[in-house]
Amino acid sequence: MSTDKPLILVVDDEPDIRELIKDILEDENYLVSVAADGQEAQTAFNKQLPDLILLDIWMPDIDGITLLKEFKQQNKAVSIVMMSGHGTIETAVEATRLGASDFIEKPLSTAKLLRGVEMALENRAKQVAIQRELSQVPVGKSSQMKLLRDQVERIARHDMPILLVGEGGAGKHCFAHYLHSLGNYADGKFIELSPESFPLDSHKIKSLAANNCIYINDLALLNDDAQALLLHLLESKQLDSCQLICATQFALQKAVDNNDFLEGLLYQINSITLAIPALKDHIEDIPELVHNFVDLQTTQAGLPYRRFTVAAQNRLRNHDWPGNVLELKNVIQRLLLLSDSDDIDVVDIEQALHSEAEAAAEGDDAINFDLPLREAREQFERIYLLQKLQETDGNVGKAAKLAGMERTHLYRKLRSLGIDTKQI
Structure with a gap:
């Protein structure tokens, strides 16, 4: 059966508590299945994977901690909230270490229960979205x-x-x-x-x-x-x-x-x-990348959906993208966040790219003395290290000696400042 309602499995050996939780959750439009002990919980889990499990720690046949470990071994992504009427800090810490997303003490108030369920489902949705992004097939038809x-x-x-x-x-x-x-x-x-x-x-x-x-x-x-x-x-x-x-x-x-x-x-x-x-070598993939990043940002980060016009996508195709796909992703995120219109057009793209170019160029030629000390120091370090690299034709080892730095320290500094030695 296809449904958008989250399925919650309630595992508790006390019938009154089990039915009370079921009634409360069903009133909030959740799908609920129940189990009176560990064996019933195992059967329900294997029959249909729930979106969330509310799991009592103390039960007569199999304790909740054992079930927690078992369910996590079967599916690491399953979200589990532990419940206990006489839990200890040690038990809560152990449950969290084993993968529980939360620990709720009894007696359960309706507000406490619903808030715990809501937070667990929100966290699960975020983790699913993050995992989907990490494990997705790299985008592009080039x-x-x-x-x-x-x-x-x-x-x-x-x-x-x-x-x-x-x-x-x-x-x-x-x-x-x-x-x-x-x-x-x-x-x-x-x-x-x-x-x-x-x-x-x-x-x-x-x-x-x-x-x-x-x-x-x-x-x-x-x-x-x-x-x-x-x-x-x-x-x-x-x-x-x-x-x-x-x-x-x-x-x-x-x-x-x-x-x-x-x-x-x-x-x-x-x-x-x-x-x-580099992105400049497969710019024909930019429209597909734009759609992908819009989908990710609207589902994962909760940003408002905005449509990129064909002209806007074409302008993105004609940008150099020195920061590659990561730079494109950041520009898309900024446009979704800051734009006032449902449609992103060429003017919006120009403004975003101009702002980024100004930020990237800041400090390349001179130090801005209006900046705070930390930012001004980074600006100076960038100018200084670029000069040393130019003097040594991009040789990091020689540049480190000229700067009086350890080579590995210089590598880290170059990375933090966004300096690519291949471009020297």
């Missing part, structure tokens, strides 16, 4: 995107590391999630590591990696110790029980030539390389 999707489908189940190369904002993160969804460890977690969060403990890395997908973003920015550890784990085949995806916007061979990256590590991770194109 020959480049079709080829990339075909390549992903062919290589996703290989055991070798996969390297994603492309400019910042081009869509490497999206393709990493797509690879994970098609890979051998699709049922495992997608664990993203950055240069700042990369653990220097081999046991911790192996524990994180086991039967999961490890995505290392900004690979070139790993410090020397992290590079050496990753190389050791790969050479000794200690990361064989995971899917390893790495991403970089910097030329790794150039980093090797400048002694900024281990040559052995490059050989280990570049067996399968996917080049993610």
